[in-house]
Amino acid sequence: MLNIIKCEFGKLKRRKFLLLVVLSAFLFPVPLTVLMTRSLTSGEYDSKAEIFNEYFQFVMGYGIELLLPCVIGVFAAMLFFMERDSGTSKNLRAIPVTSTQMVLTKITVLFICGAVFSLTSALVSILCGEITAQVSGIPYRLLFAVEMGIFITAGTLPLIVLVVFFSRNYVFSVLMCVFYSVLSTIAESSFGALPKLLCWLMPIPLTTLWAAGDLTDHGFLNGASALEYLIPSTAQTAAILAATALISTILIDYMYKKRRNE
Amino acid sequence: MxxxxxxxxxxxxxxxxxxxxxxxxxxxxxxxxxxxxxxxxxxxxxxxxxxxxxxxxxxxxxxxxxxxxxxxxxxxxxxxxxxxxxxxxxxxxxxxxxxxxxxxxxxxxxxxxxxxxxxxxxxxxxxxxxxxxxxxxxxxxxxxxxxxxxxxxxxxxxxxxxxxxxxxxxxxxxxxxxxxxxxxxxxxxxxxxxxxxxxxxxxxxxxxxxxxxxxxxxxxxxxKSNRHIRFTVSDTAQAAKILESCFREKAFSIQDSHNLLLYSLDAPTGRIVTAFVENGLEVSQVHTCVESLEDYFKRVTGGEGIA
The missing domain is CATH 3.40.50.300 (P-loop containing nucleotide triphosphate hydrolases)
Known part of the structure; x- marks a missing residue:
């Protein structure tokens, strides 16, 4: 399995999209640093630490929750269509590498990329924060970023089911990803009006609620008290997202197998 | 096994x-x-x-x-x-x-x-x-x-x-x-x-x-491939009689009044031609025909060539 994962990364060599993914990890931290610098001089916040907390929350909120589903969606389209586009499926099956092995590998790669993307964003934020503000709790923030990356990736897998199901071009996949992110953002802005069950069944809003609770617990966020009744524990979040990921993986495997046999 | x-x-x-x-x-x-x-x-x-x-x-x-x-x-x-x-x-x-x-x-x-x-x-x-x-x-x-x-x-x-x-x-x-x-x-x-x-x-x-x-x-x-000697002669009926009586050959077929196919490639072609001429037949052509893979393919598939 490790060999297949290694090969999956090898296949991505010279893919320009990867560079864009890396660059997109800087998309939110860099402009937000400029805003943070301005806030420092305007006197809106009591301390530099408070400014960074706010800034970190923005990066995780927009940079990860909004951008990562799009990145994962497009990345998944690239991974899952790669064999179809290059005609290498027959070579892999003749080895033999089974459909299930391929699907599990590709999903593992997505999880690794999700975690790395999130970690990179957090690292850039911390670096920018160290320059302009005051950063505390670095180990926690890095762990939090990895958890966020994994949770968001798991929450994006239902979207990947659709990407594989429609098996269309990349533009279609991008459109679906954007739609998914926007839908999640709308749900997040309506937390108070939505029933708890619905909030918990939507993977990205669920991750947002968990993130708010976790940051509050560690003293890096104030103001989640209004939504306290909605906040899930880490175990609850992990369980719901694991179930989502498992069902999505089974569906992706079924469809991928069907496509390969056609 | x-x-x-x-x-x-x-x-x-x-x-x-x-x-x-x-x-x-x-x-x-x-x-x-x-x-x-x-x-x-x-x-x-x-x-x-x-x-x-x-x-x-x-x-x-x-x-x-x-x-x-x-x-x-x-x-x-x-x-x-x-x-x-x-x-x-x-x-x-x-x-x-x-x-x-x-x-x-x-x-x-x-x-x-x-x-x-x-x-x-x-x-x-x-x-x-x-x-x-x-x-x-x-x-x-x-x-x-x-x-x-x-x-x-x-x-x-x-x-x-x-x-x-x-x-x-x-x-x-x-x-x-x-x-x-x-x-x-x-x-x-x-x-x-x-x-x-x-x-x-x-x-x-x-x-x-x-x-x-x-x-x-x-x-x-x-x-198994179709191999034969084609004789083009003035009278195939007489040629057939000569093959049967002088050479005891039965593996042949008459195509028309001038063409006869002999399926035994081992037959003494030179002696057969001499016998035909001595019996007053005019021999205009003698060919040894070996069926090519393409001919065989056509015959087996019952149709056109492969291309």
């Missing part, structure tokens, strides 16, 4: 209402080159896909090394090298990178395997050229390199000379022959090019509209 490396039992593949392969029974012997000959769309590729588990048979069974393929893929497939349809590789990688990926997936320990495979087909090792920049011939060579890289005991090659130039065709032909003669590999090769099969195969299977029409060795084929 028989010596068949590949055996199929009533192998059938149906897409919707159309039968692509129908009750196919092929037998590939150890250490031989088996040529599967058929027109485009005859069912050659579908058959090969089923032999590799790339397409599930609608009915029937594939037996390789005496074991059913279904359920034994993990044991059997690593011992097979294959090339099916167009060469499939990652366009953003070089030939070496592509082969390394497949070598890693096969868990190959030999670090020189990629270089050796590329050397065998005449492609440069660690060349910077990407697969997407390759010509069709180079792509085909790379696909052959992939098929032989892990030193398989059995090779299943679907139209391996597609896109190769004449020198490349000769090289690959000699390479395949060498694999069989010197390394004892068994090769199943498909083609719609009669001359290629004739030059390479030890055994031949003729497939048409999904059905196997003939399966035999080239030696058997030569014996």
């Amino acid at each position: 028989n010596d068949y490396i590949i055996e199929t039992k009533n192998l059938t593949k149906q897409y919707g209402l159309q039968k692509s392969v129908s009750s196919l029974n092929i037998h590939v012997k150890r250490g031989r080159i088996y040529g599967l000959l058929g027109r485009n769309g005859a069912g050659k590729t579908t058959t090969m896909k089923m032999l590799l588990g790339l397409a599930a048979p609608t009915s029937g069974e594939v037996i390789i090394w005496g074991k059913p393929l279904k359920g034994n893929e993990k044991k059997l497939l690593p011992r097979i090298g294959s090339l099916i349809e167009a060469p499939g590789f990652y366009p953003n990688l070089t030939a070496t990178e592509n082969l390394r990926i497949f070598a890693t997936l096969r868990g190959m320990a030999d670090k020189h395997a990629v270089k050796d495979a590329l050397d065998l087909v005449g492609l440069p090792y660690r060349d910077k050229k990407l697969f997407s920049q390759y010509s069709l011939g180079m792509k085909q060579r790379l696909a052959i390199a992939l098929a032989v890289m892990h030193d398989p005991e059995l090779l299943i090659l679907d139209e391996p000379i597609n896109g190769l130039d004449p020198i490349g065709i000769a090289e690959i032909r000699s390479f395949i022959r060498q694999l069989c003669d010197e390394s004892g590999k068994t090769v199943l090769i498909s083609s719609h090019i009669l001359s290629e099969i004739a030059l390479l195969a030890d055994d031949i299977g003729i497939i048409d509209c999904g059905a196997l029409l003939e399966e035999e060795s080239f030696a058997e084929l030569e014996q």
Whole structure:
């Protein structure tokens, strides 16, 4: 399995999209640093630490929750269509590498990329924060970023089911990803009006609620008290997202197998 | 226990209402080159896909090394090298990178395997050229390199000379022959090019509209092929009497009043002509006719040539 994962990364060599993914990890931290610098001089916040907390929350909120589903969606389209586009499926099956092995590998790669993307964003934020503000709790923030990356990736897998199901071009996949992110953002802005069950069944809003609770617990966020009744524990979040990921993986495997046999 | 490396039992593949392969029974012997000959769309590729588990048979069974393929893929497939349809590789990688990926997936320990495979087909090792920049011939060579890289005991090659130039065709032909003669590999090769099969195969299977029409060795084929001596004479009735009375030949047929075909190539042609002339017959032409593979193919398939 490790060999297949290694090969999956090898296949991505010279893919320009990867560079864009890396660059997109800087998309939110860099402009937000400029805003943070301005806030420092305007006197809106009591301390530099408070400014960074706010800034970190923005990066995780927009940079990860909004951008990562799009990145994962497009990345998944690239991974899952790669064999179809290059005609290498027959070579892999003749080895033999089974459909299930391929699907599990590709999903593992997505999880690794999700975690790395999130970690990179957090690292850039911390670096920018160290320059302009005051950063505390670095180990926690890095762990939090990895958890966020994994949770968001798991929450994006239902979207990947659709990407594989429609098996269309990349533009279609991008459109679906954007739609998914926007839908999640709308749900997040309506937390108070939505029933708890619905909030918990939507993977990205669920991750947002968990993130708010976790940051509050560690003293890096104030103001989640209004939504306290909605906040899930880490175990609850992990369980719901694991179930989502498992069902999505089974569906992706079924469809991928069907496509390969056609 | 028989010596068949590949055996199929009533192998059938149906897409919707159309039968692509129908009750196919092929037998590939150890250490031989088996040529599967058929027109485009005859069912050659579908058959090969089923032999590799790339397409599930609608009915029937594939037996390789005496074991059913279904359920034994993990044991059997690593011992097979294959090339099916167009060469499939990652366009953003070089030939070496592509082969390394497949070598890693096969868990190959030999670090020189990629270089050796590329050397065998005449492609440069660690060349910077990407697969997407390759010509069709180079792509085909790379696909052959992939098929032989892990030193398989059995090779299943679907139209391996597609896109190769004449020198490349000769090289690959000699390479395949060498694999069989010197390394004892068994090769199943498909083609719609009669001359290629004739030059390479030890055994031949003729497939048409999904059905196997003939399966035999080239030696058997030569014996079965239509060979005769054609005599063009002034009176075939009298010529027939001379053949029967003087030479005790009965294996002949009268085509018309001037043409007679004698099916025994061992017959003393010179003496027969002398006998005809001495009996007052005018002999204008004598030809020895040996049926070509194309004629045989036409006769077996009951239709036009292969092209």
